[in-house]
Amino acid sequence: MNGLELLVLGRTLMKIGGSALPIAGGPSLPASVRSVLVDIAQHPDSSISEITARTGFPQSHVSASIARLIESGDVVSDADPGDRRRTRVKVNPKAAGGMLVITDTPVDEAVADALPDTSALPEVLAALETLSRHLNPSHQQR
Template sequence: MNGLELLVLGRTLIKLGSTAMPTLGSPDAEMPASVRSVLVDVTQHPDSSIGEIAARTGFPQSHVSASIARLQEHGSVVTSPDPRDRRRTLVRPNPSAKQFLIVSGDPADDALLQALDDPRALPEVQAALRTLYSHLVRLP
């Protein structure tokens, strides 16, 4: 595989991932996949700091901070100072807005199936993606 093929594959995976990302209930509240990614992380890891979210998502801290501000304006998250270190901000889902995050059971399967010429290849593609993820993504 050369650099161009790797780049094309990466862009294709980004498009598929964006399609498979959970949505926010109302159409007027739709946000970019990168912002929704931050919200999914906050939902899965409540009371995380901006730095922890950045480390898990791979986004720059500035993007995470801007996403949190946008999600806070939308009412999806709430923030508070870390009682152990007042310089850090902790983020958690807004309990009254949780119902707006719509997550399906296997969110990537439908997007992958739509992209495949042969649906029987889904298990092989899923296995290959899991292998790539395990070798290339370094989470804290």
């Protein structure tokens, strides 16, 4: 595999991941912003640096996504009472009822849909688990 092939594969994996994400905040949000929203829902009262570490997105993207989500009313922020310099974010409890359904959605179906031959699904899922264990920032923190 060369660098270009890896970039193309990465883009394909991002599309598959985006299709497997819950429709958090509605389908009009880009998958990368939905990813930040899902992380916030799963980890309320997180700081921007904590979200950055878990998602692997650049801090600038996380900050821009949060600003967009605050503007749309999907999340709210406040100062951390223990450290007023730190901002915490959480899903807005007043967000449109039922709009945000967070589940731990497996990627199996999305990966199967992307494969020309689903008999390879177990092998591909195992390979993704291996890659995640070694390269996913949230797994490296453990």
